[in-house]
Amino acid sequence: MTKTSITFTVNGQETTVEAEPRELLIHVLREQLEITGPHIGCETSHCGACTIDIDGKSVKSCTLFAVQADGANLTTIEGIGNPDSLHVLQIMFREHHGLQCGFCTPGMITRAYRFLQENPDPTEEEVRFGMAGNLCRCTGYQNIVKAIMAAAAELNAAQEAAE
Ligand code: FES
Ligand code: FES
Numbered sequence: 001m002t003k004t005s006i007t008f009t010v011n012g013q014e015t016t017v018e019a020e021p022r023e024l025l026i027h028v029l030r031e032q033l034e035i036t037g038p039h040i041g042c043e044t045s046h047c048g049a050c051t052i053d054i055d056g057k058s059v060k061s062c063t064l065f066a067v068q069a070d071g072a073n074l075t076t077i078e079g080i081g082n083p084d085s086l087h088v089l090q091i092m093f094r095e096h097h098g099l100q101c102g103f104c105t106p107g108m109i110t111r112a113y114r115f116l117q118e119n120p121d122p123t124e125e126e127v128r129f130g131m132a133g134n135l136c137r138c139t140g141y142q143n144i145v146k147a148i149m150a151a152a153a154e155l156n157a158a159q160e161a162a163e
Helices: 025-031 088-095 105-117 122-128 141-162
Strands: 006-009 013-019 051-054 058-059 072-074
Touching: 013 025, 013 058, 051 105, 058 105, 088 105, 088 141, 105 122, 122 141
Parallel strands: 006 072
Antiparallel strands: 006 013, 051 058, 051 072
């Protein structure tokens, strides 16, 4: 099948790839660009393991054809923090044991990153609702919620200190 040239920004870097119109964005990210933080769980838009941020929205990257991302600004877990400079969400997931096997974690943190921008001072119930599209097969939800609440508190304290 004919390939189409697609240009998008991934984690701050403009990137051009060639993909067939049928290719899903998650496959192009993982297989062509070797950006393997977003995981493939269900490939049917249920589990959220493949969640990335596209133009300021949380998107399940198995839901989109790669060609639909042409011109978009993409952020994956690799663009949120790295081992030398962890995002506060990553620190709080570690401190509050917000992961067990870790398979859902990149999608969880990427969704939480956007959720806390949508709602910087959430209640626990709002965290659960905001994260409802991300499933954890280890069912460690209590600590995931704790980690996100703690990250919200840290981010708000940092914001207040900066004002
Ligand atoms: S792999 Fe995309 S939602 Fe499950
Ligand atoms: S920590 Fe195992 S799937 Fe969530």
